[in-house]
Amino acid sequence: MRTSKSQRGFSLLELLVASSIGLIVLLAMTSLFKTGMDTTFTVTQRAETQQNMRAAIELITKDLSLAGAGLPSGGVQLVTGGTVSKFGCNQTGTCYIPGGTFPNSGAGGPNYMYGIIPGFNVGVEAGAVITSAPGQINSSITAISCDYNFPLNNFTFTFPTATSSAVAVINLGATPNNILAPGGLNVGDLLLFTVSTPGNGKTATGTSLVQNAAVVAEITGIPNANSLSFNAGDALNLNQTGGGTANNIATVAAAAAGAGAETSVCRLNAVSYFLEVPAAGGTVQTPRLMRQVNGLNAVPVADNIINLQFTYDIIDSVTGKVVANQQDPIGAGESPSLIQKVNVWIMGSSLTPEGKKSQSMYLATSVSARDMSFCNSYSSNGVACQ
Numbered sequence: 410m411r412t413s414k415s416q417r418g419f420s421l422l423e424l425l426v427a428s429s430i431g432l433i434v435l436l437a438m439t440s441l442f443k444t445g446m447d448t449t450f451t452v453t454q455r456a457e458t459q460q461n462m463r464a465a466i467e468l469i470t471k472d473l474s475l476a477g478a479g480l481p482s483g484g485v486q487l488v489t490g491g492t493v494s495k496f497g498c499n500q501t502g503t504c505y506i507p508g509g510t511f512p513n514s515g516a517g518g519p520n521y522m523y524g525i526i527p528g529f530n531v532g533v534e535a536g537a538v539i540t541s542a543p544g545q546i547n548s549s550i551t552a553i554s555c556d557y558n559f560p561l562n563n564f565t566f567t568f569p570t571a572t573s574s575a576v577a578v579i580n581l582g583a584t585p586n587n588i589l590a591p592g593g594l595n596v597g598d599l600l601l602f603t604v605s606t607p608g609n610g611k612t613a614t615g616t617s618l619v620q621n622a623a624v625v626a627e628i629t630g631i632p633n634a635n636s637l638s639f640n641a642g643d644a645l646n647l648n649q650t651g652g653g654t655a656n657n658i659a660t661v662a663a664a665a666a667g668a669g670a671e672t673s674v675c676r677l678n679a680v681s682y683f684l685e686v687p688a689a690g691g692t693v694q695t696p697r698l699m700r701q702v703n704g705l706n707a708v709p710v711a712d713n714i715i716n717l718q719f720t721y722d723i724i725d726s727v728t729g730k731v732v733a734n735q736q737d738p739i740g741a742g743e744s745p746s747l748i749q750k751v752n753v754w755i756m757g758s759s760l761t762p763e764g765k766k767s768q769s770m771y772l773a774t775s776v777s778a779r780d781m782s783f784c785n786s787y788s789s790n791g792v793a794c795q
Contacts, residue, residue, distance in 0.1 A: 480601070493511060556677065594676065604672050624657060722752070
């Protein structure tokens with residue numbers, strides 16, 4: 410007969426202990442995996458946010474480093490005897506920067522174009538509120554310079570009427586040979602006309618030239634590749650022709666008609682940076698940084714930018730000393746032409762703004778402004794700036 414042998418199995422206590430140990434190991438692995446995934450998500454969010462802000466701040470730095478290039482020392486007097494000219498507006502009448510008008514120049518009156526125009530606490534289109542922005546200080550900035558990417562020294566400009574210009578090509582073999590060439594002129598672009606007339610001094614090559622007029626006008630029409638229109642009623646209010654107005658396109662036409670007069674022209678880039686809070690489908694979207702040039706439409710530069718601030722190191726025209734981190738130089742009575750350095754702060758937010766996954770960070774930089782003016786610290790009458 411067969412004999413049976415008893416074999417011991419797992420007891421209930423052993424099963425409970427083994428199951429508990431397995432669950433602990435599984436929970437530890439799950440927790441480790443979740444921690445790794447959260448860390449990866451956080452690092453990715455921060456990297457995307459930082460990359461977004463770096464692209465924005467590099468573009469701002471580029472435009473600020475060019476500010477004042479090609480402008481007369483101290484800036485340009487715009488049209489006088491009329492209403493104040495504007496910047497930061499497109500051709501349909503949308504003005505992106507609240508109160509975006511050119512500032513005063515002291516004794517010269519309003520309508521003065523500087524290489525850098527600060528916009529303290531007016532950095533959000535339509536004055537919208539960005540609740541996530543700390544302190545609610547959002548500023549705009551406008552940098553103005555000549556555009557040398559599309560040079561106009563290959564063209565001659567004559568003025569058959571007080572509100573139009575005929576354009577002729579000097580050398581058809583040169584580039585560009587057409588004002589409508591790729592990257593060429595557009596309705597809404599600004600042109601700086603500088604007319605020089607013969608002076609009394611002599612140079613090695615003949616009679617010296619004295620600047621007679623420097624006028625900024627907005628293109629309102631391009632009938633063909635050989636003509637431009639500068640009609641009144643333009644979006645930026647630069648082409649005023651009413652009674653008593655001066656330093657407009659009619660001034661250029663009159664000065665250019667003088668004997669021996671020479672006219673030089675450059676396209677200006679008046680670049681404004683500000684924040685926009687777009688609305689789509691009835692819901693408010695996250696803010697974004699916008700860039701607007703001359704009288705053209707604004708274009709987005711970077712998404713999820715919630716704070717934009719600028720301060721300025723500027724020369725005090727009375728003491729001749731540099732005042733650092735001035736937030737509102739125009740409000741403090743300082744001339745923007747005396748700005749020596751621009752300090753930029755940008756705050757970006759991650760694409761996932763809810764809960765603990767939200768990431769926000771600052772990027773900051775400083776841009777040394779070119780010498781847009783001259784200050785004589787050794788003047789016998791005190792510090793003289795122009």
